[in-house]
């Protein structure tokens with residue numbers, strides 16, 4: 045059996061909660077949660093207890109009664125970040141902000157992980173930063189049928205202290221008219237609540253998210269980024285003269301390709317067992333550039349017999365391969381930088397004995413194709 049949960053953020057206007065419940069109940073397809081979970085501050089919690097859960101005039105109870113909804117919601121569903129035994133009233137400080145991020149991450153994780161839970165998370169309410177963290181946390185942990193949404197309410201009713209949901213029986217509400225700026229009577233029938241589902245990327249099914257319970261927001265972000273980076277490979281295709289990384293591509297001229305392949309070969313033949321991103325054991329001096337190897341690569345480039353091989357031999361005889369190498373390296377790096385950033389650049393490393401050159405990539409992620 046499904047356990048349907050509505051997760052809401054709340055600042056000082058608990059209306060966002062009743063509005064969200066109302067909208068979901070009137071949305072197609074309808075979603076009536078079994079339970080609410082709220083993330084808020086201690087002041088937000090006071091407002092919720094007073095205006096939504098008051099035993100006599102609590103607006104949440106009224107909403108459920110009026111629309112015949114059976115939803116579990118009491119004080120135990122309200123999560124307030126506890127900061128050194130004091131309730132957190134605002135999270136202006138860096139520490140408090142980190143606590144809030146981590147709390148949102150932990151709650152979303154615990155709600156989304158069980159297969160039987162279906163979580164709808166509402167981005168309305170709370171501060172903008174809270175909404176952003178909630179959206180991010182959903183990207184990390186949401187399952188296929190977990191959703192992210194927000195509710196828009198027309199100006200006259202938005203955050204209005206007397207408006208919590210459109211009642212079945214019409215009600216008059218005094219509000220400031222957005223056009224004239226004067227106090228005007230509005231009918232509750234004029235309230236327009238619109239629910240928007242927010243599309244987002246679900247990362248957990250890709251196996252790039254760490255599932256452990258006590259992970260900070262910052263560590264999760266770092267882990268996901270590193271895992272994605274590691275899974276991307278640089279494909280060097282000699283015949284097509286292309287470098288492909290993810291869905292991006294760089295095209296090289298035959299001469300550039302020959303030079304690039306020289307460095308690819310050096311990397312693949314690296315004597316270092318674990319030739320990772322910053323390994324420079326596979327870096328070589330410009331004097332190690334082997335013209336014969338370059339020409340062998342040139343010959344491999346299909347349909348491009350290149351008169352430049354003769355030019356390369358001449359340079360070799362003159363002992364002036366340097367003057368050819370530098371402009372070619374610059375052109376290759378310019379092309380790569382524009383498309384891939386720093387991945388796959390021909391990097392240099394200054395050493396006592398002179399500068400050495402090599403590729404900026406993990407050997408595991410480098411694939412040479414004919």
Ligand SMILES: [Zn+2]
Pocket residue numbers: 311314315316319320323324325326327
């Ligand atoms: Zn290496």
